Each structure stands twice: as structure tokens, then as C-alpha cells.
Amino acid sequence: MLIKNIYHNLIKYKFLLIELIKRDFKIKYKRSVLGILWSVLYPLLMMSVMALIFSQMFKFNMEGVNFLVYLMTGLVMFGYFSEATNSSLISIVSNFSLINKVYIPKYIFPLAKCLFAGINFLLTLIPLVLIMLISGSPEAGTKCYLNIYYLIIPYIFLCIFMFTLGMSYLLSALTVFLRDIIYIWGIILTILNYVTPIFYPLAMLPTYLQTIFKLNPLYMYIGSLREVLLFSRMPSTYLLVGMFVTGFVMMIFGMYFFRKKQDKFVYYM
Amino acid sequence: MIKIKNVSMKFNLGIENDNSLKMMFIRFFNFKKRKKQEYFWALKDIDFNIEKGEVVGVIGINGAGKSTLLKVVSGVYKPTTGEVIVNGKISPMIELGAGFDADLTARENIYLNGAILGYDKEFLDEKFNEIVQFAEVKEFLDVPVKNFSSGMVAKLAFSISTIVNPQVLIVDEILSVGDLKFQEKSKNKMMSMITGGTTVLYVSHSLEAIKNLCSKVIWLDHGKIVMFGETNEVCEAYYKSQQES
Numbered sequence: 001m002l003i004k005n006i007y008h009n010l011i012k013y014k015f016l017l018i019e020l021i022k023r024d025f026k027i028k029y030k031r032s033v034l035g036i037l038w039s040v041l042y043p044l045l046m047m048s049v050m051a052l053i054f055s056q057m058f059k060f061n062m063e064g065v066n067f068l069v070y071l072m073t074g075l076v077m078f079g080y081f082s083e084a085t086n087s088s089l090i091s092i093v094s095n096f097s098l099i100n101k102v103y104i105p106k107y108i109f110p111l112a113k114c115l116f117a118g119i120n121f122l123l124t125l126i127p128l129v130l131i132m133l134i135s136g137s138p139e140a141g142t143k144c145y146l147n148i149y150y151l152i153i154p155y156i157f158l159c160i161f162m163f164t165l166g167m168s169y170l171l172s173a174l175t176v177f178l179r180d181i182i183y184i185w186g187i188i189l190t191i192l193n194y195v196t197p198i199f200y201p202l203a204m205l206p207t208y209l210q211t212i213f214k215l216n217p218l219y220m221y222i223g224s225l226r227e228v229l230l231f232s233r234m235p236s237t238y239l240l241v242g243m244f245v246t247g248f249v250m251m252i253f254g255m256y257f258f259r260k261k262q263d264k265f266v267y268y269m
Numbered sequence: 270m271i272k273i274k275n276v277s278m279k280f281n282l283g284i285e286n287d288n289s290l291k292m293m294f295i296r297f298f299n300f301k302k303r304k305k306q307e308y309f310w311a312l313k314d315i316d317f318n319i320e321k322g323e324v325v326g327v328i329g330i331n332g333a334g335k336s337t338l339l340k341v342v343s344g345v346y347k348p349t350t351g352e353v354i355v356n357g358k359i360s361p362m363i364e365l366g367a368g369f370d371a372d373l374t375a376r377e378n379i380y381l382n383g384a385i386l387g388y389d390k391e392f393l394d395e396k397f398n399e400i401v402q403f404a405e406v407k408e409f410l411d412v413p414v415k416n417f418s419s420g421m422v423a424k425l426a427f428s429i430s431t432i433v434n435p436q437v438l439i440v441d442e443i444l445s446v447g448d449l450k451f452q453e454k455s456k457n458k459m460m461s462m463i464t465g466g467t468t469v470l471y472v473s474h475s476l477e478a479i480k481n482l483c484s485k486v487i488w489l490d491h492g493k494i495v496m497f498g499e500t501n502e503v504c505e506a507y508y509k510s511q512q513e514s
Contacts, residue, residue: 019384027372101367102385103344103359263347267281 020112039123066142068135074198077222084117088168110168147232160221162247166254173258217246271319276351278312311337313492324469326483334492335472357436366426371415404428438469
């Protein structure tokens with residue numbers, strides 16, 4: 001019943017959703033000379049800087065692992081989560097003038113942001129593939145190869161999408177009642193950036209910390225993608241199940257919270 | 270058809286100061302102040318029906334709840350209590366150009382604004398030329414709206430909003446925008462929409478216009494219905510009360 005309702009609404013407002021995503025796209029690239037090329041260039045440059053810092057200054061060395069690809073998977077996945085949640089966060093607040101005048105289902109704004117960030121994310125996969133193609137050497141065992149486990153990559157993406165969407169719904173609703181969330185979330189993202197093994201190997205940490213860090217949903221998505229891309233193997237059952245459970249639970253919780261609170265939004269405009 | 274059943278709408282006053290962490294903290298420790306919440310009933314126990322094809326006017330002084338009523342009917346506000354039933358597609362003409370993006374061109378804004386108003390792509394493709402022609406923006410289709418004069422923006426917004434033949438039309442004052450020529454044109458367009466057999470809920474301060482267009486009138490004061498009935502009767506009573514005060 002509820003699912004059917006959501007589905008009908010989605011069909012009804014599909015066009016609006018597309019138009020909102022198109023708007024974001026046009027606004028984002030309208031003024032820059034390189035335009036959409038930045039989606040490819042930005043993560044590439046980011047990775048170069050970090051690779052330089054961590055391999056040269058801190059002498060990170062992971063035997064038999066392609067560090068560039070390791071870094072890039074982390075950056076790209078975390079980048080999606082951070083971009084999507086950051087833009088969703090203010091999506092309700094910044095559309096108040098609209099929500100206050102015309103009836104539009106409010107859930108469409110965070111969804112549009114998450115999908116828009118998703119398109120950007122797919123573009124950042126291009127530099128990732130590029131790095132995979134040109135880096136690594138077969139002798140050191142750091143070359144990445146196409147393998148059968150690539151088939152579960154869409155599943156990984158689905159899980160991180162569900163998680164991000166749920167988080168976005170939760171945050172965008174909270175921000176309506178408490179504008180401080182904008183700043184608080186910036187700090188939380190920075191913390192997450194460090195507690196998620198993006199640029200360092202998890203094995204570097206003491207065992208008890210490893211156990212804790214493995215509970216981080218973002219670790220599950222990034223870790224799974226690395227298993228497939230770097231080591232050509234199936235992610236562990238823990239990761240496979242954990243990914244779905246965290247993603248699904250977050251999505252349902254976020255949606256439920258948003259749904260419960262959305263009628264109160266107009267009072268806080 | 271519009272059915273309003275016992276609708277009340279409550280606003281919290283001074284909620285503005287409330288949405289920061291600091292205020293939450295203060296309220297948490299300030300037990301005395303916490304219970305003191307001021308309420309304001311923008312609408313109280315509103316109850317009426319509008320049949321299909323009826324044109325109903327809404328009058329009342331500023332702050333009587335007219336706009337709130339329109340927003341409740343159009344679904345922007347969910348009433349605190351009561352129920353609103355509207356059969357048919359609503360076209361709210363409360364504020365035009367909501368959702369225009371200054372950085373986008375006129376062409377892009379037609380589609381974006383159309384989508385916000387609930388039109389689909391096929392409909393907009395079909396009506397695109399008509400909108401452009403009515404708004405008189407043909408030469409400026411690919412210019413960002415921020416470079417438009419405010420009159421041009423208003424003309425474009427008006428043309429997009431009035432392209433439909435809605436089953437239920439909600440109007441806050443007759444909108445006549447733009448230069449003299451366009452004012453005439455837009456007024457005629459509104460009139461033809463109102464008199465074209467649709468169900469209309471129409472807010473105005475002009476008793477003249479109300480008398481011309483409406484068959485029934487609702488008189489609101491302090492969020493309550495003072496009178497609901499024949500146009501002349503209600504207008505007369507309203508006029509009298511205004512004279513006295």
C-alpha cells in the first residue's frame with residue numbers, strides 16, 4: 001500500500017524530478033570554462049595530491065596493493081556520500097519559498113540531490129577506471145583485472161545509495177528544525193573522513209580499533225568495492241550482508257522520520 | 270468541488286527564535302518559560318462546501334486568514350485539525366513565478382516552472398509556443414531570466430500559470446501584470462478562466478470585482494467565517510461593518 005503510493009507519486013512527479021536534476025546540472029557547470037570535465041578532473045587531482053602526500057611524506061606502503069586505486073575508490077565513494085548529504089541537508093530549507101507557495105511533495109528535493117550527486121559519482125568512475133588501466137605492474141601483483149565479481153558492483157552502489165538517501169532525509173528534516181545541523185554535519189563529515197579507511201590501510205590500526213572501524217557502514221561499501229577491484233575476490237559475507245542491512249535500515253529510518261515531520265516544516269519557515 | 274470540513278490551522282508564534290541549538294539548550298533548562306507557548310489560530314472551525322462550477326469570493330480585512338485558507342485548500346498547509354477534500358486538478362495562482370531560477374534561461378524556466386506546477390513534459394511541449402507568444406518573450410528565449418525586467422518575468426510567470434484549464438482555480442486577487450497592453454490581456458485571460466465553468470475560490474479586496482464574478486461569498490474575520498451566502502447580502506453586511514469601524 002505504502003510502496004504503491006510512493007511508486008504512483010514517483011511516476012506523477014517524475015518530470016519534476018528530472019527538471020530539478022537538470023537545473024542543478026546546468027547551474028553547476030554554467031559558469032566554469034571546463035564545465036563537466038571538472039567531474040573527471042577534480043577527483044583525479046585530489047587523488048594525485050593525496051597520493052603524493054601519503055606515499056612520499058608518510059611513506060605508506062601496502063605490499064601487493066595498488067595504492068592509487070586503493071585511494072581512488074575511497075575518495076570516489078566517500079565523495080559521493082559527502083556531496084549528496086551536504087547538498088540534501090539544505091535542500092528543504094533553501095526551497096522554502098517554493099514549498100510555501102505551491103504544493104510539491106517535499107521528499108522530492110533530497111531525492112533529486114542524491115540522484116544528481118549520483119550522476120556526478122558515475123562521472124567520477126571514469127578517472128577511477130583510467131587509473132586502474134594505467135597503474136600497477138603485473139610483477140608486483142598490483143595490476144587490476146576485470147573479473148566475474150564486477151557483477152556485484154551495482155549491488156554495492158545500490159547499498160551506498162540507500163544509506164546516503166536515508167541519511168539525507170534524516171538530515172534535511174532535522175535542518176528545518178535546527179539550522180545548527182549544517183555546521184555540525186560538516187564536523188561529523190570530517191570525522192568520518194578520518195575514521196573511514198580512505199587513505200590508510202585498516203590493518204595499520206590496533207586490532208580493537210579495527211573491530212570498531214569495521215562497523216562503519218561507509219567502510220563496508222568502500223571495502224567491498226576494493227575487494228572486487230583490487231583483489232578480484234568476493235567480499236566477505238559480513239560485508240555483503242552488512243552493506244544491505246545498514247543501507248536498508250538507514251533508508252527506511254530516514255524516510256520514516258521525514259514522513260513523520262514533513263507536515264510540520266511549514267511552521268518553521 | 271471543494272469540501273472543507275471543520276478546518277483549523279494553528280501557528281506557533283515566535284517560533285523563529287527557536288531553531289538554534291542555543292535556544293533549545295536554554296529552553297531545556299528554563300522550565301518556567303518552556304510551557305509558555307503562544308498559539309495563534311489563523312483559521313478556526315472553517316466549514317463549507319463549494320459545488321462544481323461555482324465561483325466563490327473570499328473577503329475580509331488583512332490578517333483575517335484569507336491567504337491561509339487558500340494555502341490550506343491548495344495543499345501547501347496541512348490543517349491542524351479537520352479535512353480538506355478537493356476533486357479535480359487544482360491550479361493555484363497565489364504567487365506567480367515561484368521556483369523561477371534566475372540563472373536559467375526563459376526556455377529552461379518554462380519547463381522547470383511548468384514541472385513545479387504539475388504539468389507533464391508532453392503538455393509543455395505542446396503548449397510551449399502558446400506560452401512564449403502570450404508572454405511576448407520570443408526574442409529572449411535563451412536569455413537568463415536574471416537579465417529580464419521584472420515586468421517581463423511577471424509576464425512569463427503569468428503565461429505559464431494560466432496555460433492550463435484547471436478544474437479548480439484558486440486566485441489571490443485578479444492578477445494583471447506588465448505594461449498597459451499586457452494588463453488588459455492578462456485580465457481578460459483571468460476572466461475567461463474564472464467564467465469558463467471551473468470551480469473558483471477567489472480572494473479580493475475589490476467588492477466591485479467580487480460582485481461581478483462571484484455567486485457566493487465567504488466573509489472571514491479572525492480566522493472564522495462571519496457569513497457565507499449570496500454575494501450581495503454578504504458584501505452589504507461586510508461593507509456596513511467596515512463603515513462602522
